[in-house]
Amino acid sequence: xxxxxxxxxxxxxxxxxxTFEVRIHGRGGQGVVTAAELxxxxxxxxxxxxxxxxxxxxxxxxxxVVSFCRFGDTPIRTREPIAEPDAxxxxxxxxxxxxxxxxxxxxxxxLLINSGRDLAELGLAELxxxxxxxxxxxxxxxxxxxxxxxxxxxxxxxxxGFAALSGALRLDSVIAAIRExxxxxxxxxxxxxxxxxxxxxxxELAGAxxx
Amino acid sequence: xxRQLEGSAAVAETVALCxxxxxxxxxxxxxxxxxxxxxxxxxxxxxxxxxxxxVESEFAALSVCIGASATGARAYTATASQGLLYMAEALFxxxxxxxxxxxxxxxxxxxxxINIWNDHSDAMSQRDCGWIQLYAxxxxxxxxxxxxxxxxxxxxxxxxxVCMDGFVLTHAYERVDVPTAEQVDAFLPPFEPRQVLDPxxxxxxxAMVGPEAFAEVRYLAHAKQMQxxxxxxxxxxxxxxxxxxxxxxxxxxxxxxDAETIVVALxxxxxxxxxxxxxxxxxxxxxxxxxxxxxxxxxxxEVRAALGAARRVVVLExxxxxxxxxxxxxxxxxxxxxxxLHGYTVIAGLGGRPVTRKSLRAxxxxxxxxxxxxxxxxxxxxxxxxxxxxxxxxGGRSGPHAENILRDSGIxxxxxx
Numbered sequence: 001x002x003x004x005x006x007x008x009x010x011x012x013x014x015x016x017x018x019t020f021e022v023r024i025h026g027r028g029g030q031g032v033v034t035a036a037e038l039x040x041x042x043x044x045x046x047x048x049x050x051x052x053x054x055x056x057x058x059x060x061x062x063x064x065v066v067s068f069c070r071f072g073d074t075p076i077r078t079r080e081p082i083a084e085p086d087a088x089x090x091x092x093x094x095x096x097x098x099x100x101x102x103x104x105x106x107x108x109x110x111l112l113i114n115s116g117r118d119l120a121e122l123g124l125a126e127l128x129x130x131x132x133x134x135x136x137x138x139x140x141x142x143x144x145x146x147x148x149x150x151x152x153x154x155x156x157x158x159x160x161g162f163a164a165l166s167g168a169l170r171l172d173s174v175i176a177a178i179r180e181x182x183x184x185x186x187x188x189x190x191x192x193x194x195x196x197x198x199x200x201x202x203x204e205l206a207g208a209x210x211x
Numbered sequence: 212x213x214r215q216l217e218g219s220a221a222v223a224e225t226v227a228l229c230x231x232x233x234x235x236x237x238x239x240x241x242x243x244x245x246x247x248x249x250x251x252x253x254x255x256x257x258x259x260x261x262x263x264x265x266v267e268s269e270f271a272a273l274s275v276c277i278g279a280s281a282t283g284a285r286a287y288t289a290t291a292s293q294g295l296l297y298m299a300e301a302l303f304x305x306x307x308x309x310x311x312x313x314x315x316x317x318x319x320x321x322x323x324x325i326n327i328w329n330d331h332s333d334a335m336s337q338r339d340c341g342w343i344q345l346y347a348x349x350x351x352x353x354x355x356x357x358x359x360x361x362x363x364x365x366x367x368x369x370x371x372x373v374c375m376d377g378f379v380l381t382h383a384y385e386r387v388d389v390p391t392a393e394q395v396d397a398f399l400p401p402f403e404p405r406q407v408l409d410p411x412x413x414x415x416x417x418a419m420v421g422p423e424a425f426a427e428v429r430y431l432a433h434a435k436q437m438q439x440x441x442x443x444x445x446x447x448x449x450x451x452x453x454x455x456x457x458x459x460x461x462x463x464x465x466x467x468x469d470a471e472t473i474v475v476a477l478x479x480x481x482x483x484x485x486x487x488x489x490x491x492x493x494x495x496x497x498x499x500x501x502x503x504x505x506x507x508x509x510x511x512x513e514v515r516a517a518l519g520a521a522r523r524v525v526v527l528e529x530x531x532x533x534x535x536x537x538x539x540x541x542x543x544x545x546x547x548x549x550x551x552l553h554g555y556t557v558i559a560g561l562g563g564r565p566v567t568r569k570s571l572r573a574x575x576x577x578x579x580x581x582x583x584x585x586x587x588x589x590x591x592x593x594x595x596x597x598x599x600x601x602x603x604x605x606g607g608r609s610g611p612h613a614e615n616i617l618r619d620s621g622i623x624x625x626x627x628x
Contacts, residue, residue, distance in 0.1 A: 037217070040384045044215035052384040077349075077482030079379050080567045 019072035020168050021082045025101055026091030029061040031155035034181070035089065036067035038159055041177035042169050043071035051076045064099050071168075087166055089158050090114060091141075093122060108132055110166045112201075114154045116140040137165055137204060141197055148193035149186075156182075160194030164201035171198045213388045218350035218380045221387040222315060223248025225354040227258055228395040229313075229361050231287040232402075233279035235264040237272045239294040240327050241377035242317035246289050269294040273301035273312075280310040281416050283407040285361065289315035291377055295333045296321065299340070302370075306341025306432060308417060309406070311364030313357065314342075317377040318478070318529075320562040324613040328563020329377040331477065334506075335530040335538050341432050343371040343439055344507040345459065346477040350380055350387050355458035358390065359446050361399055366442050367435045368405050374506075376479040378563070390454060398453050436508040443505050461510035463502040464517050466492060470499030471522040472579050475514075475543055477503050480527065480559070480566050487571040496579055503539065514546035523553035525578045527589075529560045536586040553581055559589035595619050 022039060026032035033054040040052035048071045055066035068082045083103075087110040090101055096113075105111065109131060115122055115138040127136055139161045141154035148157075156178050163169045171194070178194055179187040214221075223245050226234075234253065236246040253263040266272050269290050276286040290298060295316060305312050316334050320326040334344060345360060347353035353375040360371040375381060406416055420428055440461065447460040457463075465485050467473055474484055481502045491498050501517050503510070518524050524547070526540040535541070537556035544554060555578060560566045570590050577583055595616055602609040609615070 037384045041215045044386060049386065050215060050384070053379070054382055076385070078486045078568060079376075079383075079479050079483050080565050083567070083569075 018074060019070050019076060020087070020166075021085045022069045022087045022089065022162070023082045023085040024067045024069070024089045024091065025095055025099060026065055026155070027061075027095070028063045028065050030065075030091045031153055032065040032091060033067045035091070035155040035159060036069040038156070038174070038177045038181060039069040039162075039169065040071065041180065042159070042163075042173040043069075045173040045176055046170065048072060049075050053079075055081065064095055085109060087162065087168070088112070089162055091154055091158060093117075093138075096122065096124070102127070102130075105131065109135065110162075111136045112158060112161050112165055113138040114141040114158055116143060134205070135165065137161075137201060139197055139200055139204075141193075144193050144196050144200070148196060149189045156190035157193040157197035160196070160198035161201045164198045164205065171195065174198075212391070213386055215384055215386050216389075217244065218353055218375065218383050218385070218387075219244030219317075220248055221350050221354045221389055222357060222375070222381075223252065224389050225357050225395075226287055226313075226315075227252045228390060228392055229287075229358060229399055230258070230285065230396075230401075231261055231313075232284035233262050233264060233276065233286045234258075234288070235266060235272045235275040235279070235286070236288045236290065237266055237269045237294060239269070239291050241319055241329070241381045242289045242291045242294070242315065244381060245315055245317065249287075269297040270301055273298045273305060273314075276312045276314075277301060277305050277308065277310055280305070280312050280404075281308070281406070281408045283402065283404040283409070285365075285402040286310075286312045287314070288312065289317065291317040292319035292321055292327075292333045295337055299337065302337055302340040302342060304417075305370045307428075309368040309432070309435070310370060311361070311368055311402070312370040313360045313364055314370065314372050315353075315357070316372050316374045317381045318374055319377040326562040327377075329379050329529070330561045330563070331374070331529040332531070332561075334372060334374045335532075337372075338507055338538070341369070341436075342507065343367075343369055343436065343505070345371065345373050345443075345505055346503065347373065347375040347380065348479055348481045348502060348504075350375075350383060350385050351456070352458045353380055354387055354389065355450065355454070355456070358395055358399060359443075359450055359459050361402075362446050363439060363442055365402055366446075367439050369432070369435050369439065374478065379479045388454075388456070394454060398450065439505075440508050440510060443508075459504055461503075461505045462513045462517055463504060465500040465502070467499035467501060467517055467521075469497055471497040472499070472525065472575070473518055473521045473523075474498070474500045474525045474527055474575065474578075475503060475518070475539065476500070476527045477506060477539065478529070480529065483566055483568055484527070484571060487568045487575060490568070490572060491575055491579075496575075498575060498579065506539070506542075509542050509546075511546045514543060515550070518543070518547060518552075519550050521552060523555065523578060523581065525555045525557060525575070525583070527557045527559050527566075529558075531558050531561060555583040555585065555587060557583075557587045557589055564590060592620075 036052040040050035043050035050071035052069040090113040093115040141157040144157045175191045279286040321332040356373045364371045528539040540556040
């Protein structure tokens with residue numbers, strides 16, 4: 001079994017590295033670990049190999065938490081934490097000033113931040129110079145979660161947003177993973193939040209292209 | 212069925228398919244999800260008459276398993292770290308009595324300093340307690356080894372530890388083909404005990420044995436582990452035939468055929484090692500890896516056959532024998548007795564320190580040029596160690612090491628005031 005070196009052959013993954021790596025930052029209680037697990041299930045549902053794991057800390061509610069997800073066409077053998085992610089999902093914008101969130105993000109990487117404010121308002125305008133600006137986005141995932149779940153749990157919404165921003169996973173597989181995990185009404189509500197965030201990001205991206 | 216799930220869930224479901232009759236465990240990170248999963252399955256009635264016994268400690272947990280196994284019940288437990296140490300006396304009793312208990316060890320460091328993360332200090336500390344020790348490389352193998360472990364334990368009348376890296380495997384989501392009940396039933400017949408406490412046919416188990424026979428009874432324990440050297444590959448071969456995938460066995464080589472340098476390791480770190488081996492192979496470096504799957508019994512002949520033609524052997528181990536260095540290394544050297552090659556020990560991944568491809572690559576590049584020391588510590592911060600040694604050398608009340616090192620690292624230790 002060879003380590004993947006070439007590009008991916010999966011639809012929508014052309015041009016991406018053979019193993020796509022996502023790092024998720026948030027706080028204990030926000031579903032950071034669950035989010036990475038859901039991504040791995042969505043990738044698995046698409047027939048890919050996937051691996052998700054938490055930052056193995058003694059997680060406490062409110063403490064910074066990191067989780068990781070890798071997926072690709074070939075078996076994933078490495079077990080190391082993701083140091084150079086292809087995508088970053090930031091579930092809690094208050095981490096911006098506490099943790100080195102952008103460490104190792106690839107120059108062509110994707111960034112999705114949960115915030116109702118845009119990157120300039122968050123004081124992150126300079127990121128547009130280091131990374132491809134059309135791949136950096138903030139979304140009001142907590143507001144979308146409040147609207148659809150009645151609770152400020154942004155993880156499912158952000159996964160829909162990630163699918164739209166990166167194109168690395170399909171919305172239907174993300175939603176199937178969410179439904180399978182939460183089940184019943186909670187599953188439907190989280191799925192709705194995820195779809196709403198997907199469309200929000202699609203709309204934002206269309207606006208960016210049009211501008 | 213192929214599913215994407217947590218390693219602990221895969222193990223819990225697979226253990227359930229082995230139809231244990233008594234499960235008794237005390238929760239401890241990172242083992243907890245496994246026994247929680249089994250407790251749910253028992254409560255939901257999925258394990259028939261299986262009894263899940265809750266107890267107050269790991270010592271009690273294994274003691275209950277000993278009692279259950281002695282009455283002819285298939286018994287299972289799981290633990291980690293300090294929990295395994297707390298079982299220590301009962302571990303020797305289980306193996307000395309020849310009771311085929313199966314236990315998952317979700318490998319974790321041992322304090323002090325207290326640390327919940329992964330390394331192999333726990334299992335390695337009990338390597339000579341008479342239990343068979345099998346090490347899983349990924350979650351598929353972790354699940355599969357439990358099915359094989361019950362077969363093996365009951366065939367040779369010895370308890371078996373299935374060691375899987377805590378957090379790295381127990382908390383990782385990846386694809387696992389969880390077998391069906393029919394598959395496991397066909398592979399694992401009901402437990403037929405060689406000795407049983409039965410009121411209808413009373414015997415005693417656990418006689419006191421004096422100098423006249425102690426050595427003979429102890430020798431039998433060794434003889435049974437030597438039998439396991441034959442049983443392990445036979446059971447693995449049968450497993451592959453029945454389930455259609457390789458799992459377990461004594462050792463597994465990776466690109467070792469023409470390798471001048473071979474890296475030896477146990478457990479999940481093999482994945483990262485193999486990726487690094489591939490990177491170096493692409494540059495023409497003749498390097499390979501050897502996974503030791505069974506650490507007890509130790510497969511001397513297979514290790515010798517796999518490594519004997521290499522020019523150098525790098526043993527990478529996740530435990531430190533303070534005062535000497537490597538544990539796996541010492542066993543590997545015994546296998547290589549009389550063979551002239553360069554041998555290096557690398558202590559890595561202690562207390563959850565990530566073992567990265569970047570560090571491994573630099574390490575292996577130095578290894579192939581024979582620029583390693585006999586004993587090496589991967590990614591050790593020498594500066595912090597030196598400053599603490601200087602603090603001690605200065606005399607007086609230099610304070611506790613852990614707190615000093617944390618302070619030097621800019622991390623505030625938990626305080627009681």
